[in-house]
Amino acid sequence: MSTGHAPVLRLVPRPAEAPPPAAALMEPAGLSDRYAAVRGHTEQLAAPLTEADQCVQSMPDASPTKWHRAHTSWFFETFLLRPHLEGYQPFDPLFAYLFNSYYEQAGPRHARVHRGLLTRPSAAAVGDYRAHVDAGMARLLAGGLAPEVAGLVELGLQHEQQHQELLITDLLHAFSFHPMKPALAPDWQEPPALGGRMLKPLEGGITRIGALETGFAFDNERPCHDVLVAPFRIADGLVTNAEWLEFIADGGYRQPLLWMSEGWGAAQAAGWQTPEYWQREADDAPWQLFTPGGLKPLDPAAPVRHVSWYEADAFARWRGKRLPTEAEWETAARREQLADAGRFVWEWTGCAYRPYPGFRTAEGAVGEYNGKFMINTMVLRGGSLATPPGHARLTYRNFFHPDKRWQFTGLRLAAEA
């Protein structure tokens, strides 16, 4: 075969017996070692990619691999090296324009929709940029760091881990346009799922959610605060492909009454009849799923993924259930009731993404990190097969618009007690 669909990504497999999310808090570790590990992982992901693979952008929501590599370096350069490392020489003054994502306070920037047009700098030049930043960071880390500077380093690493996941989902989206659906990582295997379909009851009461002030967390996870939760039930397992096939067979995509009005409109406009990345060769052929390992037979036992919030919400209604709230999810996770949490898919919740009571943004441009997206988006909890191990937390609040499907997104069911 001449098209040369070579392996392109080295995904780290999630352990079959993952530690429950409650334990996934950041390990204390030497910051230099951690810096090297995280930065190295990005380069490992990108290493097998060609120059063109690293440049392509398949939609405005997605970014090129090369851009992810450069932008995460720009983050360290802008928020650590320029203000805190004496004598630091920026690698290229143009990069502040090219690789700023959305930080208004950090100056003007290249249009998001045109990121894929940046054939220059080359992937190798971005590699040089990364090395230049890494050298600067090594100097910075060698000295003693004030706590707030160390906190910014940790923020930069967490930020880079977020982009590691996006790098994978964005590339999967770009490759999905190819008629051959090339594999990102040919050896990649679907991990086995553990959870069942049973809804377990949990007691209600005043419960504390959100991140403590100690340890790393994004600003949107704070402040820790009390909420009153009514007794509820929540599934120990994620909704599976087998269940989704039942939903399809029962007309789930043809019954407007199951859907939010705008969700139904989105589904009709886009012609949704299955989750994203499902295909089959004929109406009576078996379903296939485009995975990081390429096209694979759809595994009925695996958790469904690449569903929008609209679909997740409609599915739950069809089952006479609902999505859990953030507080319910976090409560159940703390009690270790949620099998497979953080191992397959980010889980849509029923909660709009809004600030916690008392939410404060940081001073300066990093204050733009999360707060300005707290509208028209829905919260997801958990973590996915593309989330770097150790990145997610019990209190982690991911968020996407309710019509997005290119992330590894799924659901678990909940209900009143």
Add this chain to the structure above:
Amino acid sequence: MSTGHAPVLRLVPRPAEAPPPAAALMEPAGLSDRYAAVRGHTEQLAAPLTEADQCVQSMPDASPTKWHRAHTSWFFETFLLRPHLEGYQPFDPLFAYLFNSYYEQAGPRHARVHRGLLTRPSAAAVGDYRAHVDAGMARLLAGGLAPEVAGLVELGLQHEQQHQELLITDLLHAFSFHPMKPALAPDWQEPPALGGRMLKPLEGGITRIGALETGFAFDNERPCHDVLVAPFRIADGLVTNAEWLEFIADGGYRQPLLWMSEGWGAAQAAGWQTPEYWQREADDAPWQLFTPGGLKPLDPAAPVRHVSWYEADAFARWRGKRLPTEAEWETAARREQLADAGRFVWEWTGCAYRPYPGFRTAEGAVGEYNGKFMINTMVLRGGSLATPPGHARLTYRNFFHPDKRWQFTGLRLAAEA
């Protein structure tokens, strides 16, 4: 002047000393009398309008007056007369197609964006339709009604009151395209505002919000449930035009950091530099506001209106404050702390419109009333100068998308204790 900008609307003035919203619950009254009063009020609003005024539709969000008059009648015909009045003959079988708004279970319907193309039936024919339905309802109301049928009658009346407000806001929008900005009600006067700018502290604790099972309330106000509210402060008055002028003068519309990212995008795309319906003849001329009484000098002391949620949110951030939550608003309103609530503007809250815990939709098509819009919209509380007296309640949950400005929408500020 030949264009004949005759009076077109008879708005009922809100009393200068309105009863606090806590007292605005529905009065028990003879249902027949109440039916006659509500239905008659709609016709009073429409009476001065020409055939063309009643037909026009200025955007997909808005509907023609004639359509409001017919749709509210269709509601009674569809949910009361057809199922519950023996021998009822529908006025015209076509009307079920023309005047269904969005009820999937009630069959196919005329496209929303084309409502303004319905020059037929005439306004007079719609009057005949209303009389036909009224005659049927008189027969129905003359007999004894089962409680659930009486509940549907009340729902129909509340529904019609909602459309009375929309009739006014939609017509104001249509008239705003006319270079002369014709008055809907030439004698209409801006009522005086009472509240100040002070934020008053309130205690927190577990508080019950939402509507009891007795008395009328929309499904989205139920079930009544407990929430935990932290101590907070809330303004006794609404934000005024004078304050908004300060916001403008301080660059409020030019500072992206004050805005949600999508709000900033919406503001730039639409070129917002003031609230909707503000204009002035030159940069140094005084501001005018398009009101139901036509173009009027902007009153600095009056509550600002026709602001989107995005603008309200940006304003609050500029002031170092925030919008109140639903629970805070309802708590403060019960304690009669909110001057001017319900008299000028619907007040944007910081809460996304989502179902209350345990929310249940009604059986049948009326179950589509509210639930399917609980995404991408934000809750407003209170009531406006266009809300029919007696319609709003303390527990009332209005909702619009965060970019909408054609309603009478404003804000009051809140903050942590």
Add this chain to the structure above:
Amino acid sequence: MSTGHAPVLRLVPRPAEAPPPAAALMEPAGLSDRYAAVRGHTEQLAAPLTEADQCVQSMPDASPTKWHRAHTSWFFETFLLRPHLEGYQPFDPLFAYLFNSYYEQAGPRHARVHRGLLTRPSAAAVGDYRAHVDAGMARLLAGGLAPEVAGLVELGLQHEQQHQELLITDLLHAFSFHPMKPALAPDWQEPPALGGRMLKPLEGGITRIGALETGFAFDNERPCHDVLVAPFRIADGLVTNAEWLEFIADGGYRQPLLWMSEGWGAAQAAGWQTPEYWQREADDAPWQLFTPGGLKPLDPAAPVRHVSWYEADAFARWRGKRLPTEAEWETAARREQLADAGRFVWEWTGCAYRPYPGFRTAEGAVGEYNGKFMINTMVLRGGSLATPPGHARLTYRNFFHPDKRWQFTGLRLAAEA
């Protein structure tokens, strides 16, 4: 039936034995009488319409009846009364803004897409405006007119006749959105067609086309000039509905090779499967056509209408023929070879609408009449059932974009000799 689909238009029937177009040149006549006749005809067309019928605008290409009535009056006021009638008092200074169509030199104007929002002035007020202009014109016409002023009066009348046709086609379009497809003129009858399918040969040579300098013609018909035409064949009759049904049955709407690339794109995007205004209740039900007389059984013998240039071009290719050029059409028409020309449909030609050699625009704003539309449009020749009798000429050049279908547009075939 309560919707009251009353007669709304009084279309003047075209004589069954129409004079051939060669004879359709403007008759010399008293200008005052002619003014009265043309202006009166507009009012006759509008008389049966309701206030709402006159206000509605169904797409940006179309204009409300009321607007046509006012705009044609504005034309006389702007180009005749203001500059040439001493002491003339404009009826309302606002009208220069509201009823200017596209004349840049005549000042700013109301946005075309919002013409349907002008519920004010009323239809009656527009009637007053027309009477005011007519009184002024009576005074002007009572004096001796300089030839160039008389020419402007004639231009104003021809302009009004063009709008008489648009008034009908625009209203038909608006009514087509109504599920009942109300009749514009219930008594209207399809006239009988005379032509056949035979292609007659004509000799080539140098032939003169375009309008002489004497007599009225639009600027785009001049200058008269010589062109070299090769021998050709041209059909004596128009393509009929029966032939179009064959085209459909043979997959004409499913064969991209028959179509221009952009035509195929337009057809797919809009889902064209028949000409505009065709419908049937089921796949095996007979076709109906929405006519000025309402929905009628499709007459196989009648000339097809409401086809775009793209469809006409594809049909001709399917038949191994082509559309005639302007010069061919005009040559054949002068030789009285074209049956039914000017009686049913404007006939698409193969010629893009571009200026004749030596084309000159008039001085002043009337110079904007035709010239600035000479791009992306195709020429039509002849005249239609909605063209006022006596309006069209052999040299008349009508033009529309190749995707437009709401006019009475059809075709006749031609071929090389």
Add this chain to the structure above:
Amino acid sequence: MSTGHAPVLRLVPRPAEAPPPAAALMEPAGLSDRYAAVRGHTEQLAAPLTEADQCVQSMPDASPTKWHRAHTSWFFETFLLRPHLEGYQPFDPLFAYLFNSYYEQAGPRHARVHRGLLTRPSAAAVGDYRAHVDAGMARLLAGGLAPEVAGLVELGLQHEQQHQELLITDLLHAFSFHPMKPALAPDWQEPPALGGRMLKPLEGGITRIGALETGFAFDNERPCHDVLVAPFRIADGLVTNAEWLEFIADGGYRQPLLWMSEGWGAAQAAGWQTPEYWQREADDAPWQLFTPGGLKPLDPAAPVRHVSWYEADAFARWRGKRLPTEAEWETAARREQLADAGRFVWEWTGCAYRPYPGFRTAEGAVGEYNGKFMINTMVLRGGSLATPPGHARLTYRNFFHPDKRWQFTGLRLAAEA
């Protein structure tokens, strides 16, 4: 500088004293030699480009370099090797899907807008494809060719030369999004212009235009036919940047009366204030032009380029002139009256792109070559600095939509005698 703006293109400079276009007809040459030369030139153009440069697509109108390289090879494979070389094995069956441009008869194809997402096959794999096709063609050319097959080979070479020009213009467009405006060919120099501003008179009469049946020409250049041309005047030189600066200074981009109505709309919507690729750092800074050699000071004496038909038409009107017709241009070119023709820019004419009388498309899929684009486009004549030497002819008809600006397009003026 780390971004590494290395040379990327090797443009063949046009000779300063180019042969007049009349002499630019195809030289008879050994077809194998010619095949090798043309194919080799494509690879020379692409050789300095990176993998990412070759993959990028900056708008739907443009295609990636890699795609141009593969598509031109697909053309030989599809129309020569598959039908005419016994035993030919297609390189990769998928390529028929990926690299078909618009030939409906050649089967389904990859969506045009997604060509830039094809990171696979690699540029090297496309090189292998080209070598495979070249080997097949060598075998085919070694045998005796029937005339119609030889004609298809020549068509394939002419087709490839067209794509050589597009490769350059498409890449220039992609690079224009980079803030550094990288040079395609750093050594590239603007050639000196020869023509003046004088309009020379030419006699009229019956003149023959179009290509003879002997020698290569595209189908759209035939049949050769007589047209009647009135006496006219035509400039010996092209309109220059200096003249365009006068146009700008005189408000050419602010005067709607100079423009076609749709041209004015396009100019306003896109914010045109200069030709494409002009920029300056401040309002009082000198103009720069993005050229194949990178950003250069704008040369006042050079012919203006990157202007749309709308701009060219407005400019001519501003000067009281017009664009020449195709027949005028071809007549003048045959008489060697047109300095600089074919050396700088394709010259917009006043003629819409429509078939010549008696135009016939070829049998089979190559019949889709030109005919289906003969609507909504305008003809250009001559040739540009990016046209491969020897490719253009006196009778050559290029065509683009009137709003396109990314090609090397300019104009010369004409007028009545």
